[in-house]
Amino acid sequence: xxxxxxxxxxxxxxxxxxxxxxxxxxxxxxxxFKKNKLAMVGAVILCLLVLAAVFAPxxxxxDPYSSVKNQAGMLNVMAPPSGExxxxxxxxxxxxxxxxxxxxxxxxxxxxxxxxxxxxIGVLLGLLAGYYGKWVDAIIMRITDIVICxxxxxxxxxxxxxxxxxxxxxxxxIGLVSWTTMTRLVRGEVLRIREMEYVEAVRALGQNxxxxxxxxxxxxxxxxxxxxxxxxxxxxILTESxxxxxxxxxxxxxxxxxxxxxxxxxxxxxxxxxxxxxxxGIAILLTILSINLVGDGLRxxxxxxxxx
Amino acid sequence: MASYIIRRLLQAVPIIIGITxxxxxxxxxxxxxxxxxMINPKIPLSEMQKVQEELGFNKPVIYQYFNWLKExxxxxxxxxxKTGQPVTQLIMERLPATLLLTCTAFLLSxxxxxxxxxxxxxxxxxxxxxxxxxxxxxxxxxPSFFFGLGLIFLFxxxxxxxxxxxxxxxxxxxxxxxxxxxxxxxxxxxxxxxxLPTVAVVMRFTRSSLLEVFSLDFIRTAHAKGxxxxxxxxxxxxxxxxxxxxxIFGLSIPFLFGGAYITEHIFNWPGMxxxxxxxxVGREYPVIMALNLFTSILVLLGNLIADISYAWADPRxxxx
Numbered sequence: 001x002x003x004x005x006x007x008x009x010x011x012x013x014x015x016x017x018x019x020x021x022x023x024x025x026x027x028x029x030x031x032x033f034k035k036n037k038l039a040m041v042g043a044v045i046l047c048l049l050v051l052a053a054v055f056a057p058x059x060x061x062x063d064p065y066s067s068v069k070n071q072a073g074m075l076n077v078m079a080p081p082s083g084e085x086x087x088x089x090x091x092x093x094x095x096x097x098x099x100x101x102x103x104x105x106x107x108x109x110x111x112x113x114x115x116x117x118x119x120x121i122g123v124l125l126g127l128l129a130g131y132y133g134k135w136v137d138a139i140i141m142r143i144t145d146i147v148i149c150x151x152x153x154x155x156x157x158x159x160x161x162x163x164x165x166x167x168x169x170x171x172x173x174i175g176l177v178s179w180t181t182m183t184r185l186v187r188g189e190v191l192r193i194r195e196m197e198y199v200e201a202v203r204a205l206g207q208n209x210x211x212x213x214x215x216x217x218x219x220x221x222x223x224x225x226x227x228x229x230x231x232x233x234x235x236x237i238l239t240e241s242x243x244x245x246x247x248x249x250x251x252x253x254x255x256x257x258x259x260x261x262x263x264x265x266x267x268x269x270x271x272x273x274x275x276x277x278x279x280x281g282i283a284i285l286l287t288i289l290s291i292n293l294v295g296d297g298l299r300x301x302x303x304x305x306x307x308x
Numbered sequence: 309m310a311s312y313i314i315r316r317l318l319q320a321v322p323i324i325i326g327i328t329x330x331x332x333x334x335x336x337x338x339x340x341x342x343x344x345x346m347i348n349p350k351i352p353l354s355e356m357q358k359v360q361e362e363l364g365f366n367k368p369v370i371y372q373y374f375n376w377l378k379e380x381x382x383x384x385x386x387x388x389x390k391t392g393q394p395v396t397q398l399i400m401e402r403l404p405a406t407l408l409l410t411c412t413a414f415l416l417s418x419x420x421x422x423x424x425x426x427x428x429x430x431x432x433x434x435x436x437x438x439x440x441x442x443x444x445x446x447x448x449x450x451p452s453f454f455f456g457l458g459l460i461f462l463f464x465x466x467x468x469x470x471x472x473x474x475x476x477x478x479x480x481x482x483x484x485x486x487x488x489x490x491x492x493x494x495x496x497x498x499x500x501x502x503x504l505p506t507v508a509v510v511m512r513f514t515r516s517s518l519l520e521v522f523s524l525d526f527i528r529t530a531h532a533k534g535x536x537x538x539x540x541x542x543x544x545x546x547x548x549x550x551x552x553x554x555x556i557f558g559l560s561i562p563f564l565f566g567g568a569y570i571t572e573h574i575f576n577w578p579g580m581x582x583x584x585x586x587x588x589v590g591r592e593y594p595v596i597m598a599l600n601l602f603t604s605i606l607v608l609l610g611n612l613i614a615d616i617s618y619a620w621a622d623p624r625x626x627x628x
Contacts, residue, residue, distance in 0.1 A: 146326035149604040151566030281454030288449040
């Protein structure tokens with residue numbers, strides 16, 4: 001609505017209409033996003049976490065893989081936080097701050113790749129089902145109904161116990177099983193868009209289906225896809241950390257926030273060495289919380305109608 | 309209504325077949341011949357070959373699938389690799405503990421979630437609403453294992469209010485009310501861990517649903533009639549607002565069963581989840597796959613019940 005108002009108040013529009021419209025949608029979304037304090041807090045925390053992950057080799061004080069020896073030449077195992085090791089050392093004498101930073105790198109990249117995979121699958125299947133309808137739709141949606149019955153964690157766990165655990169397998173498995181929500185979402189959106197007059201018009205102009213789907217339908221549903229992919233990233237981080245915590249995800253010695261919590265299954269560590277398990281847990285919580293805040297903020301910013 | 313139920317049941321049939329196909333396909337990824345685990349290892353060697361032939365060991369995979377399905381329908385979920393125990397028996401032994409835990413968490417979710425959602429909606433955009441929104445966001449974002457460890461650390465180890473693990477105090481012969489209290493003390497922490505995300509979801513859902521109903525015409529009419537605020541909220545608005553909350557019943561079932569894996573592991577709860585974890589550690593594929601099959605069918609049933617009760621509560625849904 002406000003775009004029309006802008007145009008009306010400014011009859012002499014210098015640029016082509018299309019570029020003006022594109023700019024103003026993003027700019028307006030950003031304006032709305034900026035007003036959302038919680039979402040901005042989330043965005044700032046997320047930026048810091050991503051920067052720490054990218055520049056991990058530059059900022060971590062120690063090597064995350066090597067055990068540190070103390071002055072007596074002994075391994076400095078489970079040392080409490082000190083000036084030297086801000087968050088202490090773990091059960092093998094490795095610096096926790098460094099492992100935390102590198103662990104973030106692993107956890108975030110696993111989640112990003114997994115979400116990239118699941119988004120591609122989900123969007124493609126959703127587009128196919130929604131646009132082509134009939135038997136294509138029937139088959140895809142039945143498959144979705146089947147996969148959705150398996151709790152994601154169950155499915156991921158069973159597949160990953162059968163393959164050799166590695167980071168790449170974790171990425172692929174999470175990606176391959178968590179596309180169902182995206183498929184349902186995209187299908188619903190396509191069904192709505194498909195009936196719009198402009199799509200009818202493009203079809204009447206004789207465009208082929210591929211062009212219609214990717215050039216005219218897809219760009220119009222990018223907003224819900226972006227929001228869903230964001231929220232899915234939080235989900236993927238949770239799944240990865242749970243897997244690694246259970247020992248079927250990212251394997252030691254590679255640090256991941258999930259497997260850093262493994263030591264806490266021993267009551268002794270849990271009760272007397274909280275510096276070993278609390279920091280990675282808080283890191284996961286903070287990351288997921290800020291992604292969820294950003295996701296909610298994006299939803300409100302990109303689609304002001306649904307805000308209640 | 310009857311025709312709707314029959315239609316939904318018929319729709320579930322291909323999904324069940326699909327679930328078994330997917331389970332069978334994943335089983336093929338396991339090392340060795342997965343069909344071997346369907347045979348009781350205690351039968352004499354001379355008979356082994358005959359049974360293998362019956363199950364179609366030399367036949368195509370699709371033939372093996374049908375034989376596998378037949379075994380499953382007869383209640384044979386296979387035998388464990390190391391000890392040769394029947395998996396069906398293992399699962400049945402563990403099922404009651406898991407059901408006790410998930411049902412408690414399920415009840416907690418609604419008993420706590422709905423009132424909080426109503427409270428939040430009534431104080432919309434005021435401090436309590438903001439606080440509850442942030443709390444629910446944290447509830448959705450906290451990894452269950454971290455929350456569980458935190459609860460054990462605080463309430464079991466530091467404060468000593470609850471036991472750290474297990475389902476009952478071992479070695480004590482308790483009866484009647486004392487036994488009940490013992491169970492209740494043990495279930496408190498794991499049920500809280502399992503319920504937290506669902507409490508958050510139910511709360512947010514109730515809040516937005518109630519706010520939506522508040523804006524409808526019949527609520528304005530009720531106010532205009534001069535009814536008290538209390539009657540309008542609890543008799544008119546809430547009853548309608550809670551109908552969509554039914555869908556959360558169905559959605560929360562896979563959530564609760566998936567969460568049981570980790571929660572039971574942390575609290576050493578003797579249910580299907582810890583059975584699953586020990587199966588993962590011991591690479592007991594038959595147990596893992598049987599749990600998968602079992603849970604997904606439970607999830608399907610849960611969704612069916614949710615759909616049917618939704619249609620029962622809201623007659624408009626059937627014709628859409």
